[in-house]
Amino acid sequence: MSSPQNQTPPFVLDAAGVRISQRWQRAALCAAAGAGARQRLREETHQSRGQLVRQLLRLLRGRDFLWLGLGCAGLVLSSLAELASPPLAAAALFSAVQGRHHLLLPRCAAVAGVAVLSGAAEGLRNFSFNMLRSNLVARLRQEAFGVLMSQELSFFDEADGELTSRLSSDCMSVYSYLSDVLSFFLRSGAVALCSLLELLRLSPSITWRVLLMLTLVMVCAEWYGRVTRSTGRKTQDALAELGRISSEALQLLRTVRALGAEDLHKRLFKQQNAVINETQRRRGMALGIFSAASNGLGLLLQMVSLLIGSSLVLAGSMTAQALATYLLYLDTAVDSALELGIEWSSCNDALGSAERVLRLLADGPVFEPAGHCPGAVSGDVLFDSVSFTYPSRPKHQVLEKVSLHCAAGKTTALVGFSGSGKSSLISLLLRFYDLEDGQGILKFDNADVRHLDRVWLRRQMGLVPQSPKLFRGTIAENIAWGQPCVTQAEVHAAAEAAMAAEFIAELPEGFDTICSDEKLLSGGQRQRIALARALFRDPAVLLLDEPTSALDPKSSALVSQALEQAKWSESRKCPRTMIIVAHDLRLGAVQSADQIVVMDGGRILERGGHAELLELNGSYKRLMEDQRLPTEHTPRI
Numbered sequence: 001m002s003s004p005q006n007q008t009p010p011f012v013l014d015a016a017g018v019r020i021s022q023r024w025q026r027a028a029l030c031a032a033a034g035a036g037a038r039q040r041l042r043e044e045t046h047q048s049r050g051q052l053v054r055q056l057l058r059l060l061r062g063r064d065f066l067w068l069g070l071g072c073a074g075l076v077l078s079s080l081a082e083l084a085s086p087p088l089a090a091a092a093l094f095s096a097v098q099g100r101h102h103l104l105l106p107r108c109a110a111v112a113g114v115a116v117l118s119g120a121a122e123g124l125r126n127f128s129f130n131m132l133r134s135n136l137v138a139r140l141r142q143e144a145f146g147v148l149m150s151q152e153l154s155f156f157d158e159a160d161g162e163l164t165s166r167l168s169s170d171c172m173s174v175y176s177y178l179s180d181v182l183s184f185f186l187r188s189g190a191v192a193l194c195s196l197l198e199l200l201r202l203s204p205s206i207t208w209r210v211l212l213m214l215t216l217v218m219v220c221a222e223w224y225g226r227v228t229r230s231t232g233r234k235t236q237d238a239l240a241e242l243g244r245i246s247s248e249a250l251q252l253l254r255t256v257r258a259l260g261a262e263d264l265h266k267r268l269f270k271q272q273n274a275v276i277n278e279t280q281r282r283r284g285m286a287l288g289i290f291s292a293a294s295n296g297l298g299l300l301l302q303m304v305s306l307l308i309g310s311s312l313v314l315a316g317s318m319t320a321q322a323l324a325t326y327l328l329y330l331d332t333a334v335d336s337a338l339e340l341g342i343e344w345s346s347c348n349d350a351l352g353s354a355e356r357v358l359r360l361l362a363d364g365p366v367f368e369p370a371g372h373c374p375g376a377v378s379g380d381v382l383f384d385s386v387s388f389t390y391p392s393r394p395k396h397q398v399l400e401k402v403s404l405h406c407a408a409g410k411t412t413a414l415v416g417f418s419g420s421g422k423s424s425l426i427s428l429l430l431r432f433y434d435l436e437d438g439q440g441i442l443k444f445d446n447a448d449v450r451h452l453d454r455v456w457l458r459r460q461m462g463l464v465p466q467s468p469k470l471f472r473g474t475i476a477e478n479i480a481w482g483q484p485c486v487t488q489a490e491v492h493a494a495a496e497a498a499m500a501a502e503f504i505a506e507l508p509e510g511f512d513t514i515c516s517d518e519k520l521l522s523g524g525q526r527q528r529i530a531l532a533r534a535l536f537r538d539p540a541v542l543l544l545d546e547p548t549s550a551l552d553p554k555s556s557a558l559v560s561q562a563l564e565q566a567k568w569s570e571s572r573k574c575p576r577t578m579i580i581v582a583h584d585l586r587l588g589a590v591q592s593a594d595q596i597v598v599m600d601g602g603r604i605l606e607r608g609g610h611a612e613l614l615e616l617n618g619s620y621k622r623l624m625e626d627q628r629l630p631t632e633h634t635p636r637i
């Protein structure tokens with residue numbers, strides 16, 4: 001018979017046992033996920049975890065250190081309180097069991113005191129770390145966006161499209177990484193280590209057996225990890241494909257309906273859905289097997305600890321109170337170790353997906369030393385033997401020894417076949433891409449554009465792109481986008497010049513109409529707003545990329561009229577240099593251009609005035625004939 005001192009209250013064991021087995025299950029799941037994440041990290045991470053964490057720490061500023069200090073203080077206090085709980089709780093319990101009632105109240109008060117301290121410390125830790133985390137992630141997001149905004153266009157040609165679209169989700173990954181590390185990982189690590197040391201101190205003989213059995217659980221977890229790793233990867237891929245299928249079908253719903261292809265899209269969706277279902281079924285089976293094994297091992301651990309502990313108590317080498325303390329510590333240790341497993345895996349997961357945004361930050365923004373900003377501008381453009389390939393397609397020659405002079409105040413029309421490099425000439429002029437040595441020279445007002453300040457150079461140009469996009473804002477804001485001090489009169493004048501004022505006045509709220517919904521405006525109207533936006537800046541050079549593409553004859557005529565007006569800069573009191581890329585040879589601005597340049601395969605085939613080229617009886621005339629335009633006398637629209 002055991003004495004009252006030697007009795008171990010059974011509910012302590014039961015409660016601990018049930019919690020232990022449940023937690024093992026969770027831990028194994030998380031260990032499995034962790035293994036998957038680690039594998040992915042091995043595959044994807046090029047920087048060590050240490051380097052990534054150092055990058056995050058470099059974002060700390062001023063007050064963050066205060067939050068970090070307060071959070072750490074809360075962490076230490078709450079960990080100490082947690083470690084102090086088991087012996088105090090066991091002492092309180094045994095003062096009741098042993099009938100020492102005078103000790104019960106003070107010991108319960110001590111437990112309550114520790115609980116209050118623990119709660120307050122937890123609150124302090126959570127609040128401080130939350131402030132730190134929010135500040136860090138806001139700064140990270142801001143810096144990452146700044147870095148992206150400073151990148152050259154070639155960066156986006158080569159970067160995978162996900163990079164920009166995942167900016168927010170990658171930042172959220174950093175947020176969850178910091179949450180895991182700051183909220184749980186540090187605390188669980190500290191408590192698990194201290195509890196294990198305490199267990200070793202209380203009973204080394206039970207503890208080494210506990211450690212042996214934990215190894216068995218880890219073998220099970222490793223197997224389960226392999227299953228979840230492969231099923232997880234398959235599920236992720238299938239989910240991504242499922243998302244692609246559904247968004248494509250919904251975005252192109254009109255086309256899908258018109259083609260009567262609803263069934264095809266449903267079938268594609270069903271196939272991917274079935275893949276997900278099957279992988280989840282396999283995962284569920286593995287979970288069932290693993291739960292059975294881990295539950296069995298959990299109960300075994302509980303029984304082994306109880307058996308060895310009881311025999312030690314019976315042999316008089318351990319008191320019942322020490323055994324109860326041991327079991328409570330075991331509970332805490334397992335709890336924390338499993339939390340650690342959970343956080344370790346999600347930390348790896350989060351750090352893995354946060355890596356890209358951190359790497360982006362490590363590369364830093366592209367700083368270009370300020371270039372030359374000449375005082376007077378005439379708008380003379382010279383392409384001197386320019387050859388070019390896009391960095392993302394280095395083997396594809398886009399321009400081949402193109403020499404072209406677009407004299408100041410004159411209009412040049414670039415016409416020709418699709419893909420012949422017309423728009424690429426405009427991209428080079430705007431320095432979206434730079435020529436390398438040996439690729440010829442591009443001069444603006446007789447200066448190599450690479451020596452000119454990029455921002456200054458772009459300010460001298462107004463671009464009307466092929467399919468203009470409007471920002472979310474009013475029409476007036478769109479016309480004056482990016483310009484700080486603007487008067488209504490200036491905006492209205494630009495709209496007048498672009499032949500846009502009339503239709504804007506008919507919109508529900510005129511210039512104050514929000515154009516978030518592109519459906520509100522027709523293609524021709526958007527094109528004229530884009531022209532107004534370009535003219536608002538009164539550029540020395542106006543660049544037009546297919547200004548009348550996909551416009552009906554009426555809109556085309558209006559844009560054409562606006563272009564005629566735009567040839568003269570009222571404020572500069574001089575004609576504007578215009579470079580027009582056009583397929584539509586009926587466009588008056590093309591036929592009246594000072595020079596028409598016909599391009600094909602990155603080369604200039606012909607150049608000259610309209611009449612001159614018709615007389616040449618070459619590619620230009622054929623292009624005119626292809627468009628069924630009169631080649632003797634061409635009317636202007």
Ligand SMILES: Nc1ncnc2c1ncn2[C@@H]1O[C@H](COP(=O)(O)OP(=O)(O)OP(=O)(O)O)[C@@H](O)[C@H]1O
Nearest residue numbers: 157390392393398417418419420421422423424425
């Ligand atoms: N960002 C890019 N990256 C790689 N290749 C590109 C890029 N932009 C254009 N190209 C390629 O460069 C070539 C010339 O394209 P460009 O747009 O300059 O021709 P274009 O004469 O303006 O054609 P279109 O009249 O059809 O607009 C094409 O083969 C095109 O595929």
